[in-house]
Amino acid sequence: MADPELAAPPMAEIAAASPDDLEPPICRAHIRDILAAGGALAGQRVIVGGWVRTGREQGHGTFAFLQVTDGSCLATLQVIVQAAVHPLARLTAAGTSVLVEGELRRPPEDSKKATVAIELRVDRVIEVGETNPATYPLPKGNIALDTLRDVVHLRPRTNTISAIARIRHQLACATHRFFDENGFLYVHTPIITTSDCEGAGEMFQVTTLFSQAEKLEELKENPAPSEADIEAAKLIVKAKGDAVAQLKAARASSQEVSASVSELTKEKENVLRLEERSKLKPGIPIKDDGTIAFENDFFKRQAFLTVSGQLQVETYACALSSVYTFGPTFRAENSHTSRHLAEFWMVEPEIAFANLQDDMNCAEKYVQYLCQWLLDHCEEDIEFISKKYEKNGRHDQTAINRLKLVSSTPFVRISYTTAVDILKNVEGHEFQNKVEWGIDLASEHERYLTEVIFKKPVIVYNYPKEIKAFYMRLKDCCCYGCSCATGW
Numbered sequence: 001m002a003d004p005e006l007a008a009p010p011m012a013e014i015a016a017a018s019p020d021d022l023e024p025p026i027c028r029a030h031i032r033d034i035l036a037a038g039g040a041l042a043g044q045r046v047i048v049g050g051w052v053r054t055g056r057e058q059g060h061g062t063f064a065f066l067q068v069t070d071g072s073c074l075a076t077l078q079v080i081v082q083a084a085v086h087p088l089a090r091l092t093a094a095g096t097s098v099l100v101e102g103e104l105r106r107p108p109e110d111s112k113k114a115t116v117a118i119e120l121r122v123d124r125v126i127e128v129g130e131t132n133p134a135t136y137p138l139p140k141g142n143i144a145l146d147t148l149r150d151v152v153h154l155r156p157r158t159n160t161i162s163a164i165a166r167i168r169h170q171l172a173c174a175t176h177r178f179f180d181e182n183g184f185l186y187v188h189t190p191i192i193t194t195s196d197c198e199g200a201g202e203m204f205q206v207t208t209l210f211s212q213a214e215k216l217e218e219l220k221e222n223p224a225p226s227e228a229d230i231e232a233a234k235l236i237v238k239a240k241g242d243a244v245a246q247l248k249a250a251r252a253s254s255q256e257v258s259a260s261v262s263e264l265t266k267e268k269e270n271v272l273r274l275e276e277r278s279k280l281k282p283g284i285p286i287k288d289d290g291t292i293a294f295e296n297d298f299f300k301r302q303a304f305l306t307v308s309g310q311l312q313v314e315t316y317a318c319a320l321s322s323v324y325t326f327g328p329t330f331r332a333e334n335s336h337t338s339r340h341l342a343e344f345w346m347v348e349p350e351i352a353f354a355n356l357q358d359d360m361n362c363a364e365k366y367v368q369y370l371c372q373w374l375l376d377h378c379e380e381d382i383e384f385i386s387k388k389y390e391k392n393g394r395h396d397q398t399a400i401n402r403l404k405l406v407s408s409t410p411f412v413r414i415s416y417t418t419a420v421d422i423l424k425n426v427e428g429h430e431f432q433n434k435v436e437w438g439i440d441l442a443s444e445h446e447r448y449l450t451e452v453i454f455k456k457p458v459i460v461y462n463y464p465k466e467i468k469a470f471y472m473r474l475k476d477c478c479c480y481g482c483s484c485a486t487g488w
Ligand SMILES: NC(=O)C[C@H](N)C(=O)O
Pocket: 197, 198, 307, 308, 310, 348, 349, 486, 487, 488
């Protein structure tokens, strides 16, 4: 059980020390912590902020029940407000934002519908952001994911999007914990890069040439200066230079000389500006051979969003030994399926002085760690997502059971050749992609191995080098600590 003392002591100390020309800090309690501690917190005063999921007036309008979420967990907190504390009609609409203070209580024993262990009896409404039920776009019931695209600003208030945000957060925390516990250093690799790690040329280009070209469109209305304009400006510079010389010869005062020098400087700068502008041509700059002049681009060469931080993190592995990178990666693959995302986050560990077995051990331990972490930290969210989205509408424990299985079962490890042999000998099942030594295993093959043959996670090693990237370590190249990449 969580610590039943909710109000964080450091916050209170900070509040005491805070400047008196500012409001005191709010020190809001998170609903997740309140619900986790349950009845143990009865009697404590707290401030809670959140959004009303559902609200209804009860007892002939004498009080209202609000189910409030603050996104810290899937479940809502039951909040009770008396009509004497605040006009109830202003609180009950779905989406209303509330910041309230009160006492946590166990629901009355005689309450027939007491489904909660703790509820909040409000005696002070600090802030209310009202919504208009006629226009608030999130209905009470189910809302299709596609429809949510039209209310992007409110999507995170739905159970699905907030559950996914919490799961992603936990997976990121677990990733850093796992690698830290195993002696790895986190390396931030660049997001803008000039190298194509995967060599497949499926990169999004980063360029300022287009925005420059757009700006240059104004050249049509306001043409670049001509040679004559520049010559005229140079004549002015000459005249100003002569004037400075004359003043100096006549031993004019230093104020007169410096005023004249500053006029000369201004005219010189004007000539430079005109010369720069005279080089501008509308559109993308093209060289004589017809290729784009990337030397005019921001980095003076082509640059891209990274497809992988691997090459950069390898250089750190060759100095810091066990490292990983974890960041956004981008791929302009023209495959629009649920397995291909233009933007995704990738974890890439690189280990020096390690061989394939060390690699596989690390991968297995990491995946098991994540599964166990999700069971320990996100069971409620995983169950919700799995109930709502598991195929065939099965309200079963498929996802949870899979996490339990993967977290506790040693992975099968077979060579590529063995995998192909097993798949070739399958009877009574037709693969869409024919199995032959040398093919890249498709997801239907991988699924068959894991779901039908072994019924547990499988690592396939020793792929033919022809279907792997250039950086993969070759089987007979096994000098420990060498700089070859160990792909996995
Ligand atoms: N580090 C890796 O081997 C992953 C590889 N760079 C990829 O993008 O698939």
